[in-house]
Amino acid sequence: MRVNVLLFARLKEIAGAGRLERDVREPATVASVWDALAHEYPELGRYTSSVSGAINAEYARMTSAVADGDEIAFLPPVSGG
């Protein structure tokens, strides 16, 4: 199935893009989408323990299931305010 991946801040810099379309093997979770991305862009690996995930603009757990067409966002540690 195909998902739309959104990346922000340093993650976006590493991948060279803020929005990527990726085909993922089922069953897929936020974590498995991340793992595939970290395989493709090894520098992302530094963020594996600190990244947060969101599905369709709602916070999700890394173990949450992902569906075809979902927008998966990966968020590095935040620094708003």
Added chain:
Amino acid sequence: MRFLVAPEALDVRAAVREVSRGATGAVNVFIGTVRDHNAGRRVLYLEYEAYEPLALKTLQRIGEEVAERWPAVELAIHHRTGRLDIGEASVIIAAAAAHRADAFSATRYAIERVKQIVPIWKHEHFEGGATWIEGASADPADVAAREEALRRACV
């Protein structure tokens, strides 16, 4: 708008107007501003990036948390995105209450939560380079984080 994530310059009076009511006896305003130094670096300017739809929802969520703990407080959080120069306001939080204790506490709680869970990132441009500031791993369900924010708000 009670909750706002936008590139336009922020306006304190607008935030205060959002929350003021006839029952208001105290309005507390927190303004986060851009500092000219950080971690030994001379800062030139900041750029704030946001995952806008989730940032807005998360500000609303913080509003719900405040309403749960301080039911009579009216709250507004306005966060700016894009380029900010030294001295400019990046975030304004206004909390109105009948009395000052709740206004102070709710404002403090809100800024602690903004820093913990809102998907916004600060890109610091300093003399010699630029770096993304990385703070907390955002997890709105993290109870310990929420309790820490409350503890800081109620000293």
